[in-house]
Amino acid sequence: MSDYPQQHSEPATAYHKSGDALPPVEQHAQQYETVRNAHETELIEDYVELIGDLLRHRGEARAADIANRMAVSQATVSKMIRRLNELGLVTSKPYRSLFLTEEGQKMAEISRTRHNVVLHFLRALGVDDSTARIDAEGMEHHVSDKTLAIMQRFTEQHQS
Amino acid sequence: MSDYPQQHSEPATAYHKSGDALPPVEQHAQQYETVRNAHETELIEDYVELIGDLLRHRGEARAADIANRMAVSQATVSKMIRRLNELGLVTSKPYRSLFLTEEGQKMAEISRTRHNVVLHFLRALGVDDSTARIDAEGMEHHVSDKTLAIMQRFTEQHQS
């Protein structure tokens, strides 16, 4: 939890006009903490998800492909692969294609599912495809499981 | 734009079964670039938005309040304030409360609006309040104007 407890700056909030009142400090703090935590895993998940997709659709995942698709230098990818390795998410022999560990596969699967739920939801909502893709990429890591479930239900009910 | 042009790793994609096929490289790259760009401004916007909210609701914005509400150390806030100052978004005399510049106010207003649209949308969708708040905080910076407009329309049509 937070190491930065509330001191006596702010008076206790009645939280009456829930409309645009400030949320209570603890809740507010939790919102930001949740976002910060999401950011830590976000990039990792994106890599793992992309590697999984490349393996599915191409049969192999090369660093160069990742660099192209992420619009990032090969050096950056190389460094990142090392981290993924240390985290036990991918296996890689130097100068060879990448593979996901068991754990990596699980993460890829979860990410892929989440991504698809958000993407299909946005389309069901009426967002055009290319906008939906961009927004989904950004949103996917910030949608809670609860909201995700609601999105999925919505999508099923609004299939054309 | 991207300095990392596609080379000859991947064959050209026909992009037929749009379902879960990989998007074309350029589009895929743009998705990730958009997310990276959003991340750069995200924190700045959160600070400015919070400062604006504190000014609205409390009449002043103290560094300590920001630290408490963001669950972050005062040192971190102090450093950030300096950045906001350099960016011309806030004015601050040392050891005194903060204020937003004209530009800062504009940014705060935009952020607040965007935040509220997402929050109300999630509630209209059926997400409970505290989940909606957390998700909105993370999502707001990744929702395009197009999608935002659609969310707003949806919310208006589903008011209870």
Next chain:
DNA sequence: CAAACAATTTAGCCTTGGCTAACAATCTTC
């Protein structure tokens, strides 16, 4: 009005995730 407490700032550290440039390995092609 001085002491104690609260708030702010500064200095200095760490990790992440970018980059470029130089080097190493692999693959392709003649």
Next chain:
DNA sequence: GAAGATTGTTAGCCAAGGCTAAATTGTTTG
């Protein structure tokens, strides 16, 4: 099978955004 192109790695740089600890300034109160 060697040359040249492509791919991958390493080294070293930078900025952002966290942190702690220590110094400084403001405020409150006995």
